[in-house]
Amino acid sequence: MLLLIPGPVQTSAEVKAAMGVDIAPWDLDFRREYARIRERVRDLAGGVEGVHATLPLQGAGHFMVEAAIRTFVPPAGKVLIPRNGTYADRMIRLAREAGRVPMVLEVPDTRGVRAGEVAAALEADPEISHVSLVYSETGSGVINDPRPVGKAVRALGRRMILDAVSAFGALPFDIAAQPECDAVLFTSNKCLEGMPGIGFAVCPMERARERAGLAGSWSFDLGDVLRTAETAGWGSFRFTPAAQALHAFGVALDLHAAEGGREARLARYTANMRVLRSGAERLGLRPYLTPEEQGPIILTLHQPEAPGFTLQGFVDALKRRGVLISNFYNTPVPSIRIGCIGAVTPDDMRRALVAMEAALVEMGVRREAA
Structure with missing residues (x-):
């Protein structure tokens, strides 16, 4: 069967074969493998060793979006969400149910949001701390380019959260070049062509460290994910991981590199x-x-x-x-x-x-x- 959906996507025979193993997540060989995966993912995001960290969670891309909003947007804080598709709608609901205040910027679903529109909305409301942007809206296929939007956010002294779930690994992004970004979010599937089951955030370590314990959720606290890694080691997970999916993801990263x-x-x-x-x-x-x-x-x-x-x-x-x-x-x-x-x-x-x-x-x- 030829699978032509925006996710979970069709995977290679090598990735499928890598799922056929039994793994103990605490085994030292697997811990080394997982720690290396975190480094490779950080590097793909343009992250810098000692400055940025890969902070994974079990689950789907929506888990990562909620975790980033809970971790970085202050409780009862305002987050601007350009809305031009279904995944922005879901982001709005995640923010609201996390106790944050979504400020919606309406955009037609036939074009990407413009940096000037974001800047005008931020200038009109100084209480907005973050812009949460969907990079690739798979409701229609439209792209919201984070580079000009991020430049506008940075110029006004605000922060950005980037949902790159259906973009990362193919569309360009460099977190070191966009210091306004608190988190770029994606999964093991989609453009990286691994198995679904793991979500990733690449974040500035200092920002994540100072936000630990403030998410209102232990499961969705990215600062706590970082704290665990720094105390228990980069090969550690707080809760039982999708170990086989991580192992297969390592193979998917090999194929990504081999392709160019x-x-x-x-x-x-x-x-x-x-x-x-x-x-x-x-x-x-x-x-x-x-x-x-x-x-x-x-x-x-x-x-x-x-x-x-x-x-x-x-x-x-x-x-x-x-x-x-x-x-x-x-x-x-x-x-x-x-x-x-x-x-x-x-x-x-x-x-x-x-x-x-x-x-x-x-x-x-x-x-x-x-």
Whole structure:
């Protein structure tokens, strides 16, 4: 089955094989392996030894977002959240339920937020301490570039939290060059193509250290994760880890490096997206975003306005042909979500396009109607 969703993504045979071992998390060999993974992840984020640290938690990307908000945004504090997609909506809820005050900056889901918009919102409310930004919004596929936004945040003396869950490992980010960033957040899956199960934050150590014990949650206290590492060792976990997923993640990092690192992975994903987008347009399907706003992570298409088309019917027809896509959408109007990331290639996208054409024919959707 060819898995074309924005996560969990399709993984390589080597990563799958690495899951087939039994591991004792306290074993010294595994502790060394885990400590090395933390170093490699820090380096991928542009972190500096002794200045930045990798602070993992068990679970999904949402766990990391909540942990970062709880750790770095003061209780009852205000956090500005540019809203142009579903994952910003979820961030807003996580902030509110953590007892923080989300200040929502409304942005159309067809474009990225502008630095000037963020600056104006911060200037209007000096009580806002943080901007929490979704780098890659997989509701529509739009990208919110953290570099100009971060520059605006830094100029006004505020802090930033970056949800890079579906961006890290492919899209550029350098935490050393963005000192306003309290945390860049991502997972073992998505663009790093490991198994799901582990979330990561790369943070300035001084900032995390001074926030220890203030999250209002032991599980979601990134400062406490750092404190444990500094006292018990960098190969230690506070609670039982997803050890097999971590072991497989080490293999995924090897494959990431062997491919050529972030730049090579971005090039492959961009090629995937371009093949898929141009082929979908030839089939009569209309992209949700303009080419200028289209990110490389996910392609969103308008659903055909044709009597025979249903999204679940389309998904089922593709699945019978060996291609699996999402059976839901996150845009205000009906759409189709197709992931461009994971252990897939442009040739896989061409195979998917053949299946898409056959599925549309089966459903009686004529090209001009699509």
